[in-house]
Every structure is written in structure tokens, then in C-alpha cells.
Amino acid sequence: METSDFVIGQRWVSHSDTGLGLGIVTEVSGRRVTLGFPAADEERTYAIDNAPLSRIVFQVGEEIETFDGNTYTVRDVDDIGGVLMYHAADADGGLHDISEVKLSGTLNFSAPHQRLFAGQFDRNGAFRLRYATFQHLDRLRGSRAQGLIGARTQHLPHQIYIAHEVARRHAPRVLLADEVGLGKTIEAGLILHYQLHTGRARRVLVVVPDSLIHQWLVEMLRRFNLRFSIIDQARYDALKEDEDDIDALVNHIFGDEYSENPFESEQLVLCSLDFLTRHPGAREHVLAAPWDLMVVDEAHHLAWEPESPSPEYALVEALAERTRGLLLLTATPEQVGMASHFARLRLLDPARFHDLDAFRQEEAQYEALNAVVRRLLVEEPVRAEDREALRDWLGDELDALEQEADPRRAIVDALLDRHGTGRVLFRNTRAAIQGFPERRARPVPLPCPPLYDGCRTGLPGLSPEQDLEPEQWLAEDPRVAWLERTLKQLRPAKVVVICAHASTAMALEHYLQLRAGIRSAAFHEHLNLVERDRAAAYFADHEQGAQALICSEIGSEGRNFQFAHHLVLFDLPENPDLLEQRIGRLDRIGQTETIQIHIPYLEGTSQEVQYRWFQDGLGAFEESCAVGVAVMAAVRETWQQALAGDTGALASLIEASAHETRRLKAMLQNGRDALIELNSCRREVADGLIATIEEEEAGARVRDYMLQAFDILGVDVEEHGDHSDVLRPGEQYQAGHVEGLPDDGLTVTWSRTEALEREDLAFMSWEHPMVTGVMDSVTSSGLGKAALASLSVKALPPGTLLLEALFTVHCPAPESLQLTRYLPVSPLRLVVDMQGKELSKALPHERLNELCANIRRRTAQAIVPKIRPQVDTLVGHAERLAAPHLEPLKAQALARVEAMFLPEIRRLEALRQVNPAIRESEIDFFRDQLAAAREAIGHASLALEGIRVIVTA
Numbered sequence: 001m002e003t004s005d006f007v008i009g010q011r012w013v014s015h016s017d018t019g020l021g022l023g024i025v026t027e028v029s030g031r032r033v034t035l036g037f038p039a040a041d042e043e044r045t046y047a048i049d050n051a052p053l054s055r056i057v058f059q060v061g062e063e064i065e066t067f068d069g070n071t072y073t074v075r076d077v078d079d080i081g082g083v084l085m086y087h088a089a090d091a092d093g094g095l096h097d098i099s100e101v102k103l104s105g106t107l108n109f110s111a112p113h114q115r116l117f118a119g120q121f122d123r124n125g126a127f128r129l130r131y132a133t134f135q136h137l138d139r140l141r142g143s144r145a146q147g148l149i150g151a152r153t154q155h156l157p158h159q160i161y162i163a164h165e166v167a168r169r170h171a172p173r174v175l176l177a178d179e180v181g182l183g184k185t186i187e188a189g190l191i192l193h194y195q196l197h198t199g200r201a202r203r204v205l206v207v208v209p210d211s212l213i214h215q216w217l218v219e220m221l222r223r224f225n226l227r228f229s230i231i232d233q234a235r236y237d238a239l240k241e242d243e244d245d246i247d248a249l250v251n252h253i254f255g256d257e258y259s260e261n262p263f264e265s266e267q268l269v270l271c272s273l274d275f276l277t278r279h280p281g282a283r284e285h286v287l288a289a290p291w292d293l294m295v296v297d298e299a300h301h302l303a304w305e306p307e308s309p310s311p312e313y314a315l316v317e318a319l320a321e322r323t324r325g326l327l328l329l330t331a332t333p334e335q336v337g338m339a340s341h342f343a344r345l346r347l348l349d350p351a352r353f354h355d356l357d358a359f360r361q362e363e364a365q366y367e368a369l370n371a372v373v374r375r376l377l378v379e380e381p382v383r384a385e386d387r388e389a390l391r392d393w394l395g396d397e398l399d400a401l402e403q404e405a406d407p408r409r410a411i412v413d414a415l416l417d418r419h420g421t422g423r424v425l426f427r428n429t430r431a432a433i434q435g436f437p438e439r440r441a442r443p444v445p446l447p448c449p450p451l452y453d454g455c456r457t458g459l460p461g462l463s464p465e466q467d468l469e470p471e472q473w474l475a476e477d478p479r480v481a482w483l484e485r486t487l488k489q490l491r492p493a494k495v496v497v498i499c500a501h502a503s504t505a506m507a508l509e510h511y512l513q514l515r516a517g518i519r520s521a522a523f524h525e526h527l528n529l530v531e532r533d534r535a536a537a538y539f540a541d542h543e544q545g546a547q548a549l550i551c552s553e554i555g556s557e558g559r560n561f562q563f564a565h566h567l568v569l570f571d572l573p574e575n576p577d578l579l580e581q582r583i584g585r586l587d588r589i590g591q592t593e594t595i596q597i598h599i600p601y602l603e604g605t606s607q608e609v610q611y612r613w614f615q616d617g618l619g620a621f622e623e624s625c626a627v628g629v630a631v632m633a634a635v636r637e638t639w640q641q642a643l644a645g646d647t648g649a650l651a652s653l654i655e656a657s658a659h660e661t662r663r664l665k666a667m668l669q670n671g672r673d674a675l676i677e678l679n680s681c682r683r684e685v686a687d688g689l690i691a692t693i694e695e696e697e698a699g700a701r702v703r704d705y706m707l708q709a710f711d712i713l714g715v716d717v718e719e720h721g722d723h724s725d726v727l728r729p730g731e732q733y734q735a736g737h738v739e740g741l742p743d744d745g746l747t748v749t750w751s752r753t754e755a756l757e758r759e760d761l762a763f764m765s766w767e768h769p770m771v772t773g774v775m776d777s778v779t780s781s782g783l784g785k786a787a788l789a790s791l792s793v794k795a796l797p798p799g800t801l802l803l804e805a806l807f808t809v810h811c812p813a814p815e816s817l818q819l820t821r822y823l824p825v826s827p828l829r830l831v832v833d834m835q836g837k838e839l840s841k842a843l844p845h846e847r848l849n850e851l852c853a854n855i856r857r858r859t860a861q862a863i864v865p866k867i868r869p870q871v872d873t874l875v876g877h878a879e880r881l882a883a884p885h886l887e888p889l890k891a892q893a894l895a896r897v898e899a900m901f902l903p904e905i906r907r908l909e910a911l912r913q914v915n916p917a918i919r920e921s922e923i924d925f926f927r928d929q930l931a932a933a934r935e936a937i938g939h940a941s942l943a944l945e946g947i948r949v950i951v952t953a
């Protein structure tokens with residue numbers, strides 16, 4: 001009997017809709033046949049003449065599955081009246097007779113030749129796309145640029161360096177402490193993007209102050225295509241409303257207010273620290289949810305004293321213990337003191353930072369350490385006294401480090417880590433980066449009105465309006481009239497006005513808007529998040545927007561106002577780090593002009609003292625002053641006396657502060673800062689990375705690939721500009737393969753430069769979700785897995801069969817091992833003939849693409865059953881020829897795994913010498929990971945991922 005004659009009970013598959021699974025013939029009537037598809041619970045009727053169906057016949061040695069889930073291996077097949085009877089063995093060798101009627105309705109032809117035999121083959125173009133996809137994946141996964149090419153950002157060396165250095169780590173736990181406005185949010189975004197893109201992390205929690213929620217949300221989406229979900233009170237309120245009465249009753253009985261944990265239902269969560277610490281339910285939920293990576297912005301809020309950690313610190317500590325990756329961001333790490341700074345380092349790496357006193361003593365050694373490190377990097381041979389110092393610092397570990405491929409670098413890294421903050425702290429400064437516009441202080445001394453007679457001095461003198469009615473001070477405080485005048489003079493220039501208190505900001509804004517007719521907006525903690533963002537957006541609007549934004553201190557943190565060049569400090573903060581935060585709103589990447597810092601102060605009051613101290617003692621207006629808090633601690637008493645009105649104290653305050661500033665800066669420059677700088681940006685590495693990224697972006701590789709894919713997947717492309725296109729679903733659109741293409745189309749650019757100028761265009765890079773989605777979809781689906789082509793070349797007689805086979809390395813392993821990092825895709829292409837000769841060099845892929853033609857589907861379907869034995873032989877030849885390629889790939893992967901884990905293990909062993917708190921189990925964790933990875937790599941195999949059967953004509 002011909003296998004194409006339909007008989008009730010036979011199993012067939014639809015090659016136009018493979019998702020239906022394995023069908024069973026239920027009716028044959030006249031010229032029509034009806035099939036049931038149990039897996040899809042569907043029935044379809046076809047015209048017999050052109051039914052897109054292929055008969056499924058399992059061969060001896062193949063595995064079959066029955067509808068009750070049992071599997072068997074076929075030993076023999078009989079045809080009984082057109083319906084097949086399989087004689088098959090179970091796992092114990094017991095033989096069974098199984099009619100094909102009993103076969104499972106789900107069909108999973110993973111092997112390409114099985115797909116071919118089942119009629120599930122594609123055109124040549126799909127096979128080419130599949131091969132191209134594996135090749136690009138392999139190149140991209142092996143590239144140092146991987147994870148760094150998708151962001152809509154400029155390539156700034158200090159950011160690229162940090163992102164690359166941190167994001168590759170198994171457990172990225174660092175303090176990003178660049179000076180204000182140098183792009184810590186962007187660095188964190190790059191690290192997140194990298195970790196998510198490479199599958200190192202899936203669940204991310206970002207914790208920020210209330211006022212920065214929206215900015216983070218927007219920045220992550222527009223720059224990194226990362227869509228975060230905000231969890232706040234509103235989300236909890238909505239949850240409560242959604243719960244029906246029965247839930248409420250159950251929860252009431254079991255004492256659980258919310259049955260759902262919203263932190264578990266989202267992958268990328270953005271949340272305010274304040275909300276988490278205030279809302280006990282949220283606190284419990286966030287701790288119960290698993291996270292791979294956590295980011296805490298403005299981490300200086302995590303105050304800590306040895307006996308009394310703040311609730312914010314305690315919560316972050318609890319989360320930090322449960323989370324592999326942790327990024328803490330602050331421009332002013334020492335704002336609330338040295339102890340808190342140490343405590344944050346401890347959150348990151350408790351094994352290394354376990355003793356505050358020891359940490360303090362280490363700081364005293366930084367100058368000596370720096371001197372040795374510098375010499376080590378440039379001098380040859382190493383001086384005898386330096387060798388001695390190295391032996392002291394590193395002990396026996398020195399011997400192992402000397403065996404490394406680049407021993408000097410390994411020794412320097414170990415020194416920076418074991419005796420500095422090397423691995424965990426990154427800080428870039430304006431001085432090191434250069435190219436920032438200047439900041440100019442414009443003091444405006446004003447007479448103090450009698451109104452403030454009772455509160456000119458001490459801390460109240462910094463904001464004397466606090467205890468008065470707004471009507472009164474608005475009328476009499478000369479800073480108000482000056483502000484009105486100045487804003488009018490500066491019109492239409494945008495001006496950010498910052499004052500310490502919300503009440504001052506509110507009153508001022510009210511006055512400017514209603515009485516002075518100046519378009520302004522207020523930004524303070526009494527506005528809700530939406531109102532704050534509306535105010536910031538109104539201020540940012542170039543044409544219709546506000547001229548002035550009047551902020552309370554919360555506006556001085558994290559926000560981006562670099563489009564403005566004028567800053568008015570309506571009052572001055574107590575803390576020099578807060579001053580730096582305020583100026584940092586304008587002094588940020590993207591600022592194009594000199595920043596004018598207007599400082600109206602009332603003569604003879606605390607305001608004048610504070611102005612003179614900041615200006616003459618610390619020089620903190622015109623330059624970023626990282627030592628401000630340390631100087632403050634040293635001169636605190638004199639500062640308080642000066643604020644209290646003691647003019648003699650003011651002179652000594654300025655002198656002592658200037659002296660201490662110079663001394664600390666010089667000391668840090670030679671010690672701590674120098675060490676941190678060494679570690680924070682290695683320019684030659686950063687430049688190399690940027691060159692690699694730019695090389696990847698140059699040319700039109702990603703566009704060419706996507707055009708190839710769009711052609712197969714039915715997406716219409718219309719040229720839009722030099723680097724941009726409009727994409728629209730076409731008639732043959734295969735929605736399942738293309739993520740995020742709206743029905744009415746999408747305008748995209750393939751150029752980073754254009755993407756930075758035109759935010760309305762989607763930036764298509766190798767890491768855009770649509771591109772990665774297409775690549776994933778091609779490799780994980782059967783698209784292009786099997787193809788049939790004809791070839792006419794004189795050299796080969798007609799009817800000759802060739803096989804172009806594509807293999808990749810497969811290594812099933814728990815996801816947590818992240819083995820794809822070490823074992824690249826490594827696509828292997830072979831071309832074989834029936835004699836088992838390997839012809840890939842003689843017939844390169846591109847040449848075959850030119851020469852091969854598609855075979856009409858009906859003809860192909862008739863050919864396939866006839867050439868089945870030959871195809872099996874060709875596949876056998878290909879597998880035999882491929883096998884020897886596996887071992888070298890495994891060896892390479894093993895070397896990479898060891899290079900990752902062995903230094904990690906050695907480091908913990910070295911740290912344990914000084915820190916008994918490191919448990920053996922912590923070191924065992926890495927040893928176990930290494931052992932598991934070794935074992936998994938041992939089981940890696942080559943898998944046949946695609947075939948093109950070529951028939952010469």
C-alpha cells in the first residue's frame with residue numbers, strides 16, 4: 001500500500017501547521033479526508049489532492065510515545081491494512097505491540113532529518129537564516145562587547161570600563177561612587193542590561209528614594225529597553241480591591257492581608273526605600289521574593305552605627321544576604337560618616353570588610369601601598385624592599401599569584417583587593433575624566449532685615465524664615481526681591497532654585513507665580529510622585545515650560561537638570577556633601593555651559609559664615625570637594641563657634657579648613673584616591689572595549705541579518721532615512737517570531753548617533769529585544785532546521801545527494817551554572833557526500849546559497865520518502881566527521897570555568913587567614929560550582945541543528 005493513501009487510524013502531520021501535533025485520520029469520504037488533532041483538540045478536513053499532510057512512520061531504533069505517556073523503542077513495523085503496528089521495547093526490554101492509533105498526539109521532532117521525513121521542511125532562505133543566526137550568536141557571545149552594545153548611551157570610557165569589569169562577575173557586588181552626575185545610574189543600567197542580556201540575572205529589584213522612581217523608570221526604558229514595574233502603595237491598594245470576598249475571608253482566617261505577593265509576580269521591580277521600610281506587608285513580601293540582583297540608589301541614606309543600624313540599613317542588609325548581586329550607588333559615600341561607609345562595604349563583601357578598626361588602620365597604609373603598586377606597574381625588576389612588603393601583605397598567596405599569566409597585574413589586583421577597596425569600590429572623578437564645563441560662584445551679599453533679629457546665628461540662621469509667616473518674610477527678606485529681579489533679568493534662561501525646606505520652596509513658588517508673574521513650578525516632598533514628575537516635566541519643556549523650578553532638598557538628589565545653566569542656592573545646607581549634591585543637578589554629563597551658582601546670603605548671619613566656609617575654607621562651589629565631610633569632622637567645634645557669631649572663630653575656621661582640605665586632598669591623592677583611581681578606569685582597557693563595540697556597530701551587519709529574517713518572517717521594510725527604516729507586519733507575517741512589532745508598524749534606526757538624537761526611533765542593535773527575540777525564536781524553533789534544495793553543477797552527475805549539516809554544542813546543565821558563558825555555540829558546518837567525503841571547503845556556504853534553488857513543495861514531498869535511506873547514511877557520515885571536534889571545545893570551556901572559579905576560591909582562602917568569619921561552606925560553594933560545571937561540561941555533546949539536503953539536477 002502507498003503510504004499516501006488515507007486509512008482511518010493512520011497518523012499524519014500537517015506541515016503548514018506543525019503546532020497541531022500528530023493527527024489521526026477519522027474519516028475519508030470522497031475527495032476529502034478529516035483528521036483529529038488530539039493535542040490541539042481540533043479537527044480539520046482537507047481536500048485529498050492537495051492536503052498539506054505527511055505520513056508519519058517511525059523507523060526501527062526510533063522512540064515512540066503512547067498517549068498514556070509511556071515510551072518505547074521501535075524494533076519492527078508491520079502494515080496491517082494501511083495502519084501500522086509497531087513492535088516496540090520498553091525500558092526493561094519487554095516487547096509490546098502498539099498500534100499507531102495509540103500514539104501520543106504531541107509531536108516533537110527534534111532531529112532535523114526527522115522533521116524532513118515528516119514533511120516539515122523549509123525553503124533555503126530559512127536554512128540560511130538559521131545558520132547565520134548561530135554564527136552571529138557565536139560571535140556575539142564570544143565578543144567582549146557582548147552586553148554592552150544595546151544601550152542608547154554614548155560610549156564613555158569610565159562607564160564602559162566599570163560595566164564590563166563588574167557585569168561579568170559571578171556575583172557583582174560593588175559600590176558605584178562616581179562623583180555626582182558622572183553617570184552612576186547609567187553604569188548600573190549597563191550592568192543590569194548585561195546581566196539580563198546574558199541570562200546571568202533574571203529577577204532584579206531596584207530600590208531608590210521616592211523622588212527618583214519615575215526618573216529611573218524612564219531612564220531604564222529609554223536607554224536600556226528595560227521595562228520595570230513600580231510596586232508602591234497604589235499597587236497594594238489595587239491588589240486589595242481585586243481580592244474577592246472568599247479571598248478576604250481566607251486571609252482573615254489565616255491572618256494574611258494579601259494573598260498575592262506582588263514582588264513575586266514581576267521580574268523587574270522598582271520600589272522606594274521609604275515605602276519598603278514603612279509598609280510591613282511590603283517588607284515581608286520583598287524579603288520572601290527571590291532576587292538575582294539588587295540596586296540601591298542614593299545609598300548614603302543607609303545610616304549605620306555599630307549598635308544601631310537604621311531600619312533602612314537593616315532591610316537592605318537582609319535583602320543583601322539573600323541576593324547574589326548588589327549595586328550600591330552614591331556620589332557621597334562618606335556623607336553620614338566613616339562608620340556608615342564601612343558598613344556599606346560590609347554589605348557588599350562581609351568576608352573582606354568585617355572589622356571597622358582594621359579598616360581604619362588599613363587606610364593609614366594606603367600611601368605606602370600606593371607607592372609600591374605604582375612602582376610595581378612600571379619598574380623592572382622589583383625592588384628588594386618592595387618584595388618584602390609584598391610578602392608581608394600577601395603572605396603565601398604571593399607564590400600562587402606569581403604563577404599567573406600576568407603576575408604583576410594579578411599581584412596589584414590582589415593588593416588592591418586585600419588591602420584596599422579594590423574589588424568593591426569604583427569612583428571616577430571629574431579631574432580624572434576631564435572635559436567638564438566650569439562652575440562659577442556668584443555671591444550676592446544682602447543686608448539682613450530686622451525681621452530676623454532673633455535668629456541670625458547658629459543653624460536656625462541658615463533658614464531664618466522657617467519660624468515666620470510666609471507673608472512676612474516674603475515681603476521683607478531681601479533674597480526674595482533679589483530672586484524676582486534676577487529671574488526677570490535672566491529670562492528666558494532656565495533656573496533651578498534650591499532651598500533646604502519644603503515650606504520655603506512652596507511659599508517662594510507661590511509668590512513668584514502669583515505675584516511676580518514668573519512661570520515657575522515647585523518640587524518638594526509634599527507633592528505626590530505624579531505631581532513631582534509633572535513639575536519636572538513642566539520645567540524641562542523648552543517652549544511652554546516654567547522658567548524656574550523651586551526645589552526643596554529632595555530636588556537636590558539624583559535629578560537631571562543639566563539643560564539649565566543657572567543654579568540659585570536660596571540658602572546653604574549644613575553638610576558640604578549636600579552642597580555637592582545640589583550643584584550636581586546641573587554639573588552632570590550633558591552640561592554644555594559654565595554653571596552659574598548664585599548665592600544670595602544675608603550679611604552678618606550664619607549664611608555668610610557658611611558661604612565663606614564653603615568658598616574660602618573648602619573651595620566647594622567651584623570644584624567638587626570630596627573631603628568636605630572629613631574636614632567638617634575635624635573643625636566641627638570651630639565651625640559651631642563661627643556659626644554662633646564668633647568672628648574670630650570664622651577666621652580660624654577658614655584657615656584650619658583650607659589647611660585640612662589641602663592636607664587631606666594631598667593625602668588621598670597619594671593614597672586612597674590614587675588606589676581607587678587605579679581600579680576605577682583602566683583607560684587602555686576601556687578604549688579597547690569601545691573599539692570592539694564600535695567595530696561591531698560599524699557596517700550594516702545587524703541590519704543585513706534582520707532584513708534576511710524579516711524577509712522570511714513576513715515583515716515589510718520601507719526605507720525611511722540613511723540609517724532608519726519603517727517596519728510593518730506584511731501579508732506572510734509570522735507574529736510568533738517577532739516580538740514588539742505593533743500592527744501599525746515601527747520606525748527604527750540602526751545608528752547609535754541617530755538613536756541618541758532621535759528618541760522617537762527604536763534603536764536596533766544586536767541587543768534590542770526584537771533582534772534577540774528573533775534569534776532566540778529561530779534557534780529554539782524548527783525554523784530552517786531542515787531544507788531541501790536542488791543544485792545544478794556540471795561537475796556532479798544528476799541525482800547526486802549532498803548534505804550540508806550544521807552542528808552546535810549542547811550542554812544540559814542547571815541554569816544557575818550559566819554554562820553558556822564558557823561553552824560558546826561553536827557552530828560547525830560540514831558538507832558530506834554519499835561516500836562520506838567532507839566537502840565544506842570546496843563548497844562554502846555562500847557559494848551553495850548562490851547555486852542552490854528551492855524545490856517546489858509538492859515535488860519535494862514526493863522526493864523525501866524515496867531518499868530517506870540515503871539521508872540517513874549522509875547524517876551518519878556527518879555525525880562521524882563531527883565527533884572529533886567536540887573534545888577541543890570541551891577543553892577550552894574547562895579552562896574558562898577554572899579561570900573563573902579558581903581565583904575566587906584562592907581569594908576566599910587568603911581572606912580566611914585574616915577573617916575567621918569566613919566559613920568553610922562559603923568556600924565549598926565555589927568548589928561545588930566548579931565541580932558541577934566540570935561534570936556538566938564532561939557531558940557536553942554535539943547536536944545536529946540543521947540540515948540542507950541537496951539533490952543535483
Ligand SMILES: Nc1ncnc2c1ncn2[C@@H]1O[C@H](COP(=O)(O)OP(=O)(O)OP(=O)(O)O)[C@@H](O)[C@H]1O
Binds near residue numbers: 330
Ligand atoms: N553614557 C551616557 N550617554 C548619554 N547620557 C549619559 C551618559 N551617562 C550619563 N548620561 C546622562 O548624564 C546625566 C547624569 O547621569 P546619572 O543620572 O546616571 O548620574 P549619577 O552619577 O547617577 O548622578 P547622581 O550622583 O546625581 O545620582 C543623566 O542625564 C544621564 O542620562
